[in-house]
Amino acid sequence: MSEQFEPVIVGFLCNWCSYRAADLAGTARIHYAPNMRPIRVMCSGRVDPQFVLKALRDGADGVLIAGCHPGECHYVSGNIKALRRFILLKAMLRQLGVEEDRVQLLWASASEGIFLAERVDKMTEQIRALGPLNWNESVLGGNGHHVAVPVPEEV
Amino acid sequence: MSEEKIGVYICHCGTNIAKVVDVEDVAEWAGNQPNVEVSREYKFMCSSLGQDLIEEDIKEKGLTRIVVSSCSPHMHEKTFRTACERGGLNPFLVEMANIREHNSWTTDDKVAATQKAKALTNAAIERVVHHQPLEQLPVEINPNTLVVGGGIAGITAALELANGGRHVYLVEREPSIGGHMAQLDKTFPTLDCSACILTPKMVDVGQHPNITLLTWSEVEKVDGFIGNFTVNIRKKARYVNEEHCTGCGICIEKCPFNVVDDIFEAGMGDRKVIYRPFPQAVPKYPVIDKENCVYFQKGKCKACEKFCPTEPNSIEFDQEDEILTVDVGNIILATGFQLFDSTNIPQYGYGRLQNVFTGIEFERMVNASGPTDGKIVLRDKKTAPKSVAIIHCVGSRDENYHKYCSKICCMYSLKFAHLVHERIPDAEVYNCYIDMRTPGKGYEEFYNRLLEEGTHFIRGKVAEVTNAARKPEEEGKLIVQVEDTLIGRQRRVPVDMVILSPAMEAQPDSKEISQLFKMGCDFDGFFTERHPKLDPVATMTDGILIAGACQGPKDVPDSVAQGAAAAARVAGLINLGTVMMEPVRASIHQEECSGCRICNNMCPYNAIVFHADRKVSEVITALCQGCGTCVAACPSGIISGAHFTNDQLFSQIEGILWDVRPEKELVSA
Numbered sequence: 001m002s003e004q005f006e007p008v009i010v011g012f013l014c015n016w017c018s019y020r021a022a023d024l025a026g027t028a029r030i031h032y033a034p035n036m037r038p039i040r041v042m043c044s045g046r047v048d049p050q051f052v053l054k055a056l057r058d059g060a061d062g063v064l065i066a067g068c069h070p071g072e073c074h075y076v077s078g079n080i081k082a083l084r085r086f087i088l089l090k091a092m093l094r095q096l097g098v099e100e101d102r103v104q105l106l107w108a109s110a111s112e113g114i115f116l117a118e119r120v121d122k123m124t125e126q127i128r129a130l131g132p133l134n135w136n137e138s139v140l141g142g143n144g145h146h147v148a149v150p151v152p153e154e155v
Numbered sequence: 156m157s158e159e160k161i162g163v164y165i166c167h168c169g170t171n172i173a174k175v176v177d178v179e180d181v182a183e184w185a186g187n188q189p190n191v192e193v194s195r196e197y198k199f200m201c202s203s204l205g206q207d208l209i210e211e212d213i214k215e216k217g218l219t220r221i222v223v224s225s226c227s228p229h230m231h232e233k234t235f236r237t238a239c240e241r242g243g244l245n246p247f248l249v250e251m252a253n254i255r256e257h258n259s260w261t262t263d264d265k266v267a268a269t270q271k272a273k274a275l276t277n278a279a280i281e282r283v284v285h286h287q288p289l290e291q292l293p294v295e296i297n298p299n300t301l302v303v304g305g306g307i308a309g310i311t312a313a314l315e316l317a318n319g320g321r322h323v324y325l326v327e328r329e330p331s332i333g334g335h336m337a338q339l340d341k342t343f344p345t346l347d348c349s350a351c352i353l354t355p356k357m358v359d360v361g362q363h364p365n366i367t368l369l370t371w372s373e374v375e376k377v378d379g380f381i382g383n384f385t386v387n388i389r390k391k392a393r394y395v396n397e398e399h400c401t402g403c404g405i406c407i408e409k410c411p412f413n414v415v416d417d418i419f420e421a422g423m424g425d426r427k428v429i430y431r432p433f434p435q436a437v438p439k440y441p442v443i444d445k446e447n448c449v450y451f452q453k454g455k456c457k458a459c460e461k462f463c464p465t466e467p468n469s470i471e472f473d474q475e476d477e478i479l480t481v482d483v484g485n486i487i488l489a490t491g492f493q494l495f496d497s498t499n500i501p502q503y504g505y506g507r508l509q510n511v512f513t514g515i516e517f518e519r520m521v522n523a524s525g526p527t528d529g530k531i532v533l534r535d536k537k538t539a540p541k542s543v544a545i546i547h548c549v550g551s552r553d554e555n556y557h558k559y560c561s562k563i564c565c566m567y568s569l570k571f572a573h574l575v576h577e578r579i580p581d582a583e584v585y586n587c588y589i590d591m592r593t594p595g596k597g598y599e600e601f602y603n604r605l606l607e608e609g610t611h612f613i614r615g616k617v618a619e620v621t622n623a624a625r626k627p628e629e630e631g632k633l634i635v636q637v638e639d640t641l642i643g644r645q646r647r648v649p650v651d652m653v654i655l656s657p658a659m660e661a662q663p664d665s666k667e668i669s670q671l672f673k674m675g676c677d678f679d680g681f682f683t684e685r686h687p688k689l690d691p692v693a694t695m696t697d698g699i700l701i702a703g704a705c706q707g708p709k710d711v712p713d714s715v716a717q718g719a720a721a722a723a724r725v726a727g728l729i730n731l732g733t734v735m736m737e738p739v740r741a742s743i744h745q746e747e748c749s750g751c752r753i754c755n756n757m758c759p760y761n762a763i764v765f766h767a768d769r770k771v772s773e774v775i776t777a778l779c780q781g782c783g784t785c786v787a788a789c790p791s792g793i794i795s796g797a798h799f800t801n802d803q804l805f806s807q808i809e810g811i812l813w814d815v816r817p818e819k820e821l822v823s824a
Contacts, residue, residue, distance in 0.1 A: 006267070008815050010808060020675055020695060023227045024683070026256030034267040037274050037811045038257050040228070042739060042799055045757075046783030050801075054808050059815030072670045075782035076378075076759035085787070110675035110695065111666065111683070117261070136817055 007061035007127040009120070011038040012047045016074035017109050018066035024113030032117035033124035036064060043067065044105075045078025049089040052103060057135050062102040062127040066116065069107040079107065096139050101126040157284045160192035162218040163276065164209060166200035166225035168255055175259040177269045181224070184273055188280050192216055200225050206238040213242030220283040224252040224276045229695060230686075245288030247738070247798060252279040274811050281810030285802040291735035292776070296382040297484035298729045301326065303374055303668075306334020307711055308703025309489035310356050311718030317365035319726050324481050325360060326388055327370045329418070331436035332357055334491055338419060338515065340522040340529070342711055343570040344601035350524070354435045361437040367481075371442055375478070377672055380780065381698030382484045382734050392474040394443035395429075400469040402439030406459035407431065414447045421515040424526030429459045434524065443470075485698050485725040488682065489718060490668055492704035495550030495557070495657035503549065503655055504620040509534040510633055511620060511653045514567060521574050531578050533652060540582060540651035543575050544635045546617045547588040551658030557679065561658035562708040565592045568656045569602055572610045585611045585648055587637050595710070613648070615640045620653050659708040674699050681707045692721040697734070700724060739781035739798045741774045747793040748772055754785035754794060 013019040019040050025032065041047060044067025052063045065086065067079035086105045093103060104123055108116040133139075163185040167173035178196040186194035193212055197205050200223055212218050221244065223235045228251040236246035252275040262268050298321055302313045305327030313323045325332070336342075337357075339349035360366055369390055376387040395406075410427040419432040426432075429443045443451075443459070450456040450472065460470040497505035497513050504511045510533050512520070523529040532539055545568045551561035565588065572584045586605075591612070593599045606612070619636040625647070632649035639646050661680025662668065669676040674694040675683035682701045685693040692700050700721040703714040728734060743754070743763075750770035755763050762778035763785060765771075774785070774794075786796035795801075809816065 008812065010811060016673065016696075019227075020229065023229060023253075023256040024675065024677075026227075026258075026260035028678070029260050031263065032261055034258065034262045034264060034271050037271060037278070038253070039278065039804070039807055039811060041783065041804070042796075043782035043784060046787050046796065046799060048787040048801070048804075051804060051808060054805055055812065058809055058812045059817060060812055069670070072673070074673055075780060075784065078759070078782045078784045081757060081784050081788070109670060111669060111677060114678065 005128055005131060007035055007124060007132070008059065009036040009062040009064055009123060009127065010055040010060045011036045011064040011066065011120075012041050012044065012051060013038050014044045014067045014074070014079070015040055015042045017068035017072070017107075018044075018116060020110035021066075021108040021112045021116040024110065025117045026113075028113055030114055030117045032121050035124045036120045043073065043075045043078035044082035045073075045075065047082055047085070049085050052089060056098070056102070056133060056139075059135075061130075061133045062104070062123060064120070064123060065103075065105045066108050067105075069109055072109060098133070098139065099130050101130060102133060157190055159190050159219045159284050160217055161190045161220040161222060161280055161283060162209065162212045162216070163188075163191055163194040163222045163280060164200050164205070164224065165194070165196040165254075165272075165276070166205070166223065167196065167198045168225060168259075169199065172225070172255050172259045175263065175265055175268045176254060176272045177265065180269060181272050181276060185276055185280065188277060190220075190284060191280060192218055201231050201234050206234065206241075209235065209238045210242040213239065213244050218242075219244070219248065220286060221249040222252065222276065222279040222283055223249065224254045224272060224279065226255040227253045227257070247289040248283065248286050250279040250283040250286065252276045270814065274813060277813045278807045278811035282803050282807040285800065285806055287797070287800075289738040289797055292738050292740070293733040294380075294382045294736045295733050296728055296731065297384075297482055298322065299324065299481070299483045300725050300729075301374075301384070301386055301481065301483040301486045302489060303486065304334070304489035304491055304703070304705070305329075305332030305360075305370065306489060306491045306703060306714070307336045307353065307356075308491070308714040308718035309334070309487070310360055311715045312487045312489060312702055312722040313366055314356060314359055314363070315719050315722035316726060317363045319722075320365065321726065321729055322365050322367070324367045324369060324388075324483065326372050326374055327368075328373050329432065330371050330393070330430075330442040331432045331438070332360060332368070332370060333433070333435075333437070336711060337433060337435075338421070338522070339518050340525070341570060341574065343566045344595075344597040346570070346573070350435060357435065357437040368438060369479070370438060374671065377486070380736075384483050384486060384698065386481050386483060386486070388479045388481065390477040390479055392445075392476050393440060394445070394471055394474050395440050396467075396469045396471050396474075397438070397440050399465045399467055400440045401465060403464065404431070404441070405462050405464060406470065407441055409458045409462040411456070411458055412447065412449055414444065420526055421513070421519050423516050423519045485700065485728060486672065487700045487702055487718075487721045487725065488668070488672060488705055489702045489721075490662055490665070490705040492659040492708070493662055495660050497549055497655045497657050499556065500549060502619045503546065503617070504622075504633070504653070505655055508620060508622055508633060508653075510540075510651060511655065514564075514571070514654060514656045517571055517654045521578070529578075531575060538651075539579050541579075542583040542585070542650040543652045543654060544585040544587060544633070544648055544650040545571050545654045545656060546620075546635070547586065547656050548616065549655040549657045550660070552589055557658050557660060559658075559679065559708070560592060562592070563659065563710045564656040566595070566598055566601070566710065568654075569593075569605050571654055571656075572605055573608065576608045576610070583611065583650075584609075585613055585635070585650065587613045587615060587617045587635065589614070589616050595712075613637055613639050613646065659704055662705065665705065672696070672699050681705065692717055692724060737781065737798070739796070740776050740779045741781065741783065741785055741794055741796050742776070743772055743774055744793040744795065745769075745771050745773065747791060749791055751790065753790060754788055757785045757788045759784070
């Protein structure tokens, strides 16, 4: 890999719109930054704010949440629930000093492969400019033990 | 550490993955990950040999979990689930990592792609440990079907299902079914009279006891899933009572006002304000064009009502739009196409030079029931042209407009040439084409026939159509400026009439339609099929099928074939009676629920009930659609979303960050 900083972005993509937009971008051979690593969820409404915190704590430099456009959610209104949680989460992240561009929410329909690819490129550039997040150092001042909440074992 | 034994399979997909991702490296690396019992790479995992690998490994090595790193799960998840099942494993114990659509096809950077492939594969490895065996849920299929669009594809689909004894709702936004085919005079290459072959089918639709025909109607809202869709249809006010009207047409005759018919006659002819698009329209009931009706605009006239002979009177000026709600199991979209607007290419002069016509205008002109009674004449409506130039590829195969080949234009341009020869035997006809594309039964033979009929073929893309004469013989003519690439020189061809052959393009509102029905459309606006080769009539959304030119440019036989194919697919599902649904459903751990009721209002399907006596909430599985919004909202974290549990997703997040994750000791300290 080249010398420049390559951010790692975790992408939570909804099964019906944005995961398919990413599929379409691939099928159409649209080249974009390989920095976004997608995780499929059925709906952006499934994205628990803890997922975002978990990703940032575990080394991601940014998190992308993508869902269907408002009014087009496969599950009627899950994306609106995602939006509400996103606003609250952003308020919290702001207090922790996490920069605005690191966690983004966007709407991409199944036909918007190019749009999704462009947004991933843009986000990669934005986070590259910010540099690594380094949660343990920058957010918790090096006291990594605070974040040591183990993943709950299966019930 | 878990007791699970995971098999990891990295697919080359020929070279689709392997040319960018170092598959050997990924497979070797995966083999060293915790719980991984066996790791292999193979040319095509979806082939039967690839699937056999999985099946045999399950049996011989006692694998309990499977990870396949290959294409999108939307492509082959079912394939690998079935392979697991054959090997004796529950199909939900497999997880796919999408290293093709989301990785190898999106970059040339081999190092980054290999790293990303490892991340996605590792995410699947760590996730799959937490998978639980699940059983699919059977869902009953409502035997009724909605067909949207009453062109030849929709008509065919509706008739196939109705003839098989199934009920169909056929929705058409225009006042009559028939679509573009009803506008045509002849169909290539057989030169069948279009109306003669189409109208019997339209009549069948109109009279079929199993078809509810809803013209002048549009779908407004679609809810539900395969097997159980609820659809709201707006039946626009016709201002004519369909029960009383006999279709006698006296109102049309007596209506004193004419307007230009931009739709059916493509602006070439007039229609009355109360009208049927064409005499053989189905249904036969007319429609009042409210925008142009003098009664609606100025409050006076009512000629139609005055002369209506039915008892009670069929004209109802106070009719209002109706919203109908229908329940259907499947939906076939056959919403068709529109023609490229030729004014977008000003150098061809359409709209500026009066004797430049579009293909559809010419179709109406040569139609015996059209505005000129089938006579080919210039805009003055009397002079027959002595020379005609037909320009292919208007708006298609053009970087500035549509890159795609519109497929039917060569053939209909040849048909135009033939019709000119037939109606005006001494006329000279010039076809200016880029390449002559005539693939189809009897199509090349039709081209040969035109060569013998004396058409002049000029291979070259037309630069310009102008009326600026340079020589005396060009005076008063349209001059087609074209490079004849076969003789290698520029030509100026003076003609009386120019016909443009515009491309088929997606309906202007195809994107909205695709969003309404929650399926995809491509960059050109054509609907996206489930698989371009092997599943051209299904979409990524179960229960929504596509047929005809809404999927891509298509001629009549292809549209008919797709309409019938979509109907056959639906008929098969109805015969089965049930479809197996993903068991992705939420459930609330009853002992731990605090009864806070936060989840109750989250659910868009009202699938969560609160038991006041026990003070706990419960998910009604039959209503739950599995979005997981309640799972994310539960403050106690005790709602479990099957196949997307917190454990599974947290592990997937950890796994996907394998290379950047802080030291394990720190995290688990």
